[in-house]
Every structure is written in C-alpha cells, then in structure tokens.
Amino acid sequence: MSETFSNLALGTIIICTTVLIHILGLMSITSLAGGLNARFKLHGRPHRVAVMMAIVLGLFAVVSVEIWLWAICYVLLGVAPEFGAALYLSTITYSTVGYGDVVPAWEWRQFAALEGITGFLMIGWSTAYLVTAGVKFGPFRSGEHF
Numbered sequence: 001m002s003e004t005f006s007n008l009a010l011g012t013i014i015i016c017t018t019v020l021i022h023i024l025g026l027m028s029i030t031s032l033a034g035g036l037n038a039r040f041k042l043h044g045r046p047h048r049v050a051v052m053m054a055i056v057l058g059l060f061a062v063v064s065v066e067i068w069l070w071a072i073c074y075v076l077l078g079v080a081p082e083f084g085a086a087l088y089l090s091t092i093t094y095s096t097v098g099y100g101d102v103v104p105a106w107e108w109r110q111f112a113a114l115e116g117i118t119g120f121l122m123i124g125w126s127t128a129y130l131v132t133a134g135v136k137f138g139p140f141r142s143g144e145h146f
Contacts, residue, residue: 003107011114014073018066018118025062026129029055033137052138059126066122067094070115079108094119 036051071083071090080086080102089102093115104112134140 004110007108007110008114010073010077011111014070015114015118017069018122021066021069022062022122022125025058025065026125029058029062029129030133032058033133037137048137048139052134055130055133055137059130063094063122063126066119067091070094073111074104074108077108077111079104079111090115095123096120 033051033055036054040047067090068087070093071080071086074080074086074089075083080089085102089104089112091097092099092102093112096116096119098116103109
C-alpha cells in the first residue's frame with residue numbers, strides 16, 4: 001500500500017515538473033515565433049511555413065526534454081538497467097505506443113502509467129497549440145483547412 005502512495009507522490013512531482021517544462025517551452029516557442037514574424041515581417045506563405053517548421057521543431061524539443069526527464073527518473077529509480085532502455089521505455093510510454101517489449105517491474109507500473117497519462121495530455125495540448133499557431137503564425141487562415 002505504501003509503495004502505491006510512493007509511486008503516486010513521486011509521479012505527482014514529475015507530472016508537475018513536466019507541466020512546468022511544457023508551459024515554459026510553449027511560452028518560449030510563442031516568443032520565438034512572434035520574434036521571427038516581427039523581425040522578418042513574414043507575411044507571405046513560404047515565410048510562414050518556415051515559422052511553422054520552427055514551431056514544430058520547438059514542440060519536438062519540449063516533448064524530448066519531458067521524455068528525458070522521465071527516462072532519468074527510470075534510471076535513478078532502477079526501473080531500467082541503463083539509459084538507452086530507460087529512454088526507449090519513456091518514449092513508448094509517453095507517446096502511449098506501449099509496445100510491451102520493455103516493461104517496468106511490477107512495483108513501478110503505476111509510475112509508468114502516470115507518464116502515459118501525462119504524455120497523452122501533453123501531446124493533446126501540443127496539438128491544440130499547433131492548430132492555434134498555424135492560424136496565428138503559420139500559413140493557415142481560420143476555417144480554411146478545417
């Protein structure tokens with residue numbers, strides 16, 4: 001029973017850290033995209049496509065940092081034997097792919113499940129951000145591609 005509460009407590013701390021990384025990352029991406037638009041006065045579609053590319057790469061960077069955070073936790077907790085396996089486990093868990101070829105020990109499954117839920121939410125949030133950014137900074141107009 002206390003093992004479950006330990007998993008939930010530690011998971012809550014890592015979830016809060018993940019959300020903080022996501023917030024700061026999205027704020028940075030927004031600032032960068034706004035700066036690119038202002039600096040280059042990007043009004044044509046080809047230039048706006050370049051801004052969208054920067055936004056997508058920024059989102060990949062943010063999500064990668066979050067995945068690495070969970071992977072580092074897996075290594076520190078002894079859930080995975082080495083960082084490569086921990087990074088793979090974290091990536092398939094965060095993305096909710098869950099191949100099942102690498103699974104945590106029974107006592108850490110609740111912790112890993114929390115990463116899956118967190119990843120699902122962060123990917124959804126990133127998708128919503130990307131749609132909004134496509135209209136605000138990118139080559140799309142509201143209602144044009146929906």
